[in-house]
Amino acid sequence: MVSPQVFYRVGLTLLIGIHCTNVAMSIKCYMCIVGHDAPDLDNHPCVTNVTSMPTEECDGAMASCYVEKFVLSKHLQKFLRGCKDEKCEDYCQENHGTKDCRSCCQTDYCNIGNKGMTSPRLDHITLGFCISGITLLQTLR
Numbered sequence: 001m002v003s004p005q006v007f008y009r010v011g012l013t014l015l016i017g018i019h020c021t022n023v024a025m026s027i028k029c030y031m032c033i034v035g036h037d038a039p040d041l042d043n044h045p046c047v048t049n050v051t052s053m054p055t056e057e058c059d060g061a062m063a064s065c066y067v068e069k070f071v072l073s074k075h076l077q078k079f080l081r082g083c084k085d086e087k088c089e090d091y092c093q094e095n096h097g098t099k100d101c102r103s104c105c106q107t108d109y110c111n112i113g114n115k116g117m118t119s120p121r122l123d124h125i126t127l128g129f130c131i132s133g134i135t136l137l138q139t140l141r
Helices: 004-023 123-139
Strands: 026-030 032-035 055-059 064-072 075-084 091-095 098-105
Touching: 026 064, 026 075, 055 075
Parallel strands: none
Antiparallel strands: 026 055, 032 075, 064 075, 064 098, 091 098
16 A cells, blocks of 8 residues: 555655646747837837737747837837747846847746836746755655
8 A cells, every 4th residue: 555655745746847847848928029110109009908919939948038129219119029939138228319128037928018127037936946846855755
């Protein structure tokens, strides 16, 4: 007969394994690109109503959603949402009246901000959960 402790260990291993595997799989992101030639760019749905935009799936261990905007002389020139399959880093650069900002995040549909540098970063919380779970499993042996 199998002891309850073995059932507990197996169940916990499966739960942690499934959750931590999902971290490295794929994420879904809102996707749109709108430029200065769009009428009333500041009120375009890509900027103001992200849930009406199409979505895309981003694959790979480094997959991230992003929001990026380009501003010239305080006027929005280009606005982008999408996914990157390579490492994505937050940044905001200002130079001679131009501003280029990008925010990155790693959870489904997290690229909802419209200002750049506003999206949540939950990947560190998830990584902490995975490490804690693995450590717990080691102590149960």
